[in-house]
Amino acid sequence: MKIINTFAIVKDSLYSVQYDTEGLNEFAKCFELWNDPIYLREFFEKHQEDLDNGFWNGRTIEEAILKTREDAKLFEEKLLRIAETGKTERLETLSTLFEPLSKGVIEENFEKDKAKGMQRPSWLRIYAIRIKANLFVVCGGAIKLTPTMNDRDHLKMELKKLEFTRNYLQGEDDENLEFFELN
Amino acid sequence: MSINKIKNRLKETSKQDNTWIERAKYRKENNAWLDISFAIAVKIMSALKANKTVGVSPKTQKELAVAMDCSPQYVNKLLKGTENLQLETITKLENILNINLIQVPAFESTIQIERSNIYTKSNDIINAGDSYSSSYEELKLIGTYSDENEFDCILKVA
Numbered sequence: 207m208k209i210i211n212t213f214a215i216v217k218d219s220l221y222s223v224q225y226d227t228e229g230l231n232e233f234a235k236c237f238e239l240w241n242d243p244i245y246l247r248e249f250f251e252k253h254q255e256d257l258d259n260g261f262w263n264g265r266t267i268e269e270a271i272l273k274t275r276e277d278a279k280l281f282e283e284k285l286l287r288i289a290e291t292g293k294t295e296r297l298e299t300l301s302t303l304f305e306p307l308s309k310g311v312i313e314e315n316f317e318k319d320k321a322k323g324m325q326r327p328s329w330l331r332i333y334a335i336r337i338k339a340n341l342f343v344v345c346g347g348a349i350k351l352t353p354t355m356n357d358r359d360h361l362k363m364e365l366k367k368l369e370f371t372r373n374y375l376q377g378e379d380d381e382n383l384e385f386f387e388l389n
Numbered sequence: 390m391s392i393n394k395i396k397n398r399l400k401e402t403s404k405q406d407n408t409w410i411e412r413a414k415y416r417k418e419n420n421a422w423l424d425i426s427f428a429i430a431v432k433i434m435s436a437l438k439a440n441k442t443v444g445v446s447p448k449t450q451k452e453l454a455v456a457m458d459c460s461p462q463y464v465n466k467l468l469k470g471t472e473n474l475q476l477e478t479i480t481k482l483e484n485i486l487n488i489n490l491i492q493v494p495a496f497e498s499t500i501q502i503e504r505s506n507i508y509t510k511s512n513d514i515i516n517a518g519d520s521y522s523s524s525y526e527e528l529k530l531i532g533t534y535s536d537e538n539e540f541d542c543i544l545k546v547a
Contacts, residue, residue: 212399213406221399222406234409241416243430243470271431279416286413315392338392343399375395 207367209374212343216289219300220334222344223371232367236332236347240278246271249349253358256351261327273325274349280324301340307333307368316376318368333364335372345371427470429479429490434468436486447485456485 208226215222215233222233230238239245250257250267258264265273288300307318316335319342323330331350334342346367348360355361416423433453441448447456450468454461457478466472467482483490 212403214400214403215406215409217405218400221403230408231406234406234412237409237413241427241470243427243434244465244468247431247434268431268435272428275427279420282413283417286410286417289410289413337395337399341396341399 207370209371215285215344216300219340220289220342220344223374225367231344232346233332233344236330237278237282240274240330240349243271243275246274253349253351256358259351261353262329262351274330277323277325277328277330281328281330284324300342304334304336304342316372318372331364333368335368335375337375343371343375422473423471425491426472426474429474429482430468430470432488432490433482433486436488440486453485457481 209223210226211224211231213222213224213231213233214220215231220233222231224231228235247267250270254267256262257267257270262270284303288303303321304319305321306313307320315338319334319336321332321334322328329349329351330347332344332347334344336342346364348364350361352358352361355365437448437450437453440446447453450464451461454464457464467474467478479490482488
């Protein structure tokens with residue numbers, strides 16, 4: 207896996223990486239997938255057991271698909287407001303969306319963070335590295351139906367992407383290398 | 390590498406994202422019909438899945454395309470929930486899959502019946518003394534009784 211580009215979602219505040227295996231940056235990709243009924247149907251059919259978990263009240267696949275899109279819509283509208291406000295004034299609200307990936311694990315720099323969808327409870331996640339206050343680099347996103355990230359392959363992949371992007375951002379400076387060519 | 394150096398490098402080398410911002414604005418502006426298109430897509434997929442379970446056609450996108458006399462690409466577009474569907478297409482889907490996709494609400498009407506004027510034959514339809522909300526079709530039915538039997542009622546059309 208290789209990062210081929212970084213994109214400014216909200217200038218000076220929110221960036222996203224794009225991997226060589228994907229046609230879109232990770233941030234844009236999340237919202238495309240969460241608005242895609244075909245992808246969502248396949249996903250929930252595969253993870254139906256997790257949906258049957260009491261925490262999610264045994265939602266049907268159809269209910270899960272509709273919930274995902276509704277939550278994604280609210281999430282996107284919130285981020286859109288932030289993106290539009292961010293053009294003219296100092297952005298303060300982005301930090302309120304992100305929180306440390308694990309409770310009690312607060313790091314000064316390059317903290318692994320997550321942002322949750324707007325509904326409570328929400329299974330939508332956007333994962334990012336916090337470079338400093340109000341500066342985040344999105345490295346992935348997922349639908350998280352289980353209590354931890356260690357039990358499902360797609361979530362383990364997100365953990366790898368977080369680690370990969372953090373290493374990438376912390377890479378030693380080399381004037382001869384383009385930023386996006388670092389591995 | 391210092392934080393400031395990383396920040397500057399991000400700023401200098403990153404491209405401005407246009408994909409998400411444009412798509413997000415489009416989704417927001419077209420929210421009303423996209424909601425319906427998405428719900429229809431979900432329902433079509435459920436119908437295909439149900440057909441597959443009982444072995445009835447159409448059970449795949451390909452079979453649906455044949456039944457609709459359109460391309461599989463168009464069916465895929467329908468199932469992405471981003472197609473601004475024509476009524477003709479919707480009714481065709483309803484017929485082929487034997488499901489309801491959209492419904493126009495019936496005309497709501499209120500009929501008030503005086504206990505003293507209840508026509509005995511209509512007891513199976515109207516509860517004595519109650520205000521009765523009825524669809525247009527039901528009103529037509531009651532209206533028939535009224536015409537034939539001097540049924541006394543006050544009719545309100547909402």
